[in-house]
Amino acid sequence: MQAKNPLTGAMVALITPMFDDGSLDFDSLKNLVEFHINEGSSGIVSMGTTGESATLNQAEHIEVMQKTVEFARGKIPIIAGTGANSTAEAIELTLAAKDIGAAAALLVTPYYNKPTQEGLYQHYKAVAEAVEIEQILYNVPSRTAVDLSVETAVRLAGIDNIIGIKDATGDLSVGKELIAKCPPGFMFYSGDDGTAIEFILLGGHGGISVSSNISPKLVSQAYNAALAGDGDLAHSIDAKLRGLHQNLFIESNPIPVKWALYKMNKCEAGMRLPLTKLSGEAQIILEQDLLSLGVV
Numbered sequence: 001m002q003a004k005n006p007l008t009g010a011m012v013a014l015i016t017p018m019f020d021d022g023s024l025d026f027d028s029l030k031n032l033v034e035f036h037i038n039e040g041s042s043g044i045v046s047m048g049t050t051g052e053s054a055t056l057n058q059a060e061h062i063e064v065m066q067k068t069v070e071f072a073r074g075k076i077p078i079i080a081g082t083g084a085n086s087t088a089e090a091i092e093l094t095l096a097a098k099d100i101g102a103a104a105a106l107l108v109t110p111y112y113n114k115p116t117q118e119g120l121y122q123h124y125k126a127v128a129e130a131v132e133i134e135q136i137l138y139n140v141p142s143r144t145a146v147d148l149s150v151e152t153a154v155r156l157a158g159i160d161n162i163i164g165i166k167d168a169t170g171d172l173s174v175g176k177e178l179i180a181k182c183p184p185g186f187m188f189y190s191g192d193d194g195t196a197i198e199f200i201l202l203g204g205h206g207g208i209s210v211s212s213n214i215s216p217k218l219v220s221q222a223y224n225a226a227l228a229g230d231g232d233l234a235h236s237i238d239a240k241l242r243g244l245h246q247n248l249f250i251e252s253n254p255i256p257v258k259w260a261l262y263k264m265n266k267c268e269a270g271m272r273l274p275l276t277k278l279s280g281e282a283q284i285i286l287e288q289d290l291l292s293l294g295v296v
Contacts, residue, residue: 051064
């Protein structure tokens with residue numbers, strides 16, 4: 001199935017702002033949504049990995065998605081992260097995403113319990129059949145301990161409302177195989193900032209970026225150049241971001257990106273245990289990237 005309103009370009013994997021005590025900061029969230037509207041991001045992913053979905057309870061998870069849609073005011077599409085390692089919970093979150101008016105749902109592979117490929121297929125099929133909203137598969141084996149195979153992704157691509165995949169393996173051979181084997185109209189998004197330009201040049205439609213939290217305009221320019229087939233321009237822009245792409249993962253995401261946004265006066269530095277604030281040694285390294293980009 002082709003997406004009704006296919007998203008292309010640079011979509012930000014948005015953080016969830018918190019105060020120092022871990023409570024949610026909706027004023028900062030509103031300002032961040034406006035920031036991405038003004039800076040030209042193509043879309044916002046709410047409640048993905050970078051949004052600390054693992055440390056919010058279900059009511060908070062839904063409230064953050066709802067507020068993000070509300071703050072966007074229809075000016076930028078919101079993709080809601082609704083994956084879970086329980087199929088029933090994923091259905092509940094995806095129903096909530098539909099009810100609040102999200103443009104699509106992004107569903108990470110069920111983590112920790114390590115389902116088989118048939119289990120992954122049946123999980124995604126059940127969610128797709130239960131909720132009439134466009135859905136994007138999300139494969140990030142470095143965090144979930146399960147890898148959605150190309151063969152399973154191709155099977156799922158035949159389901160009517162599964163319209164794309166976010167591939168965060170960082171393995172371009174996987175992206176190339178997905179693009180070659182999935183049906184026409186299926187959407188391909190990079191989930192790895194360091195290889196996103198090459199992924200798009202292979203035939204991808206864009207990416208869901210952590211670096212876009214910090215420099216959305218540059219990331220958008222690089223992705224748009226790649227989408228236009230101008231690899232030289234895309235690489236020249238992306239070269240300015242290489243340090244950021246690397247050092248936003250100097251400690252577990254979203255620890256570095258939250259600290260960077262704090263340094264940019266975009267939010268407080270709060271997050272929830274077991275995540276802790278960025279170490280002093282890492283701060284020194286990441287601050288050099290922020291300085292070189294002129295954002296602090």
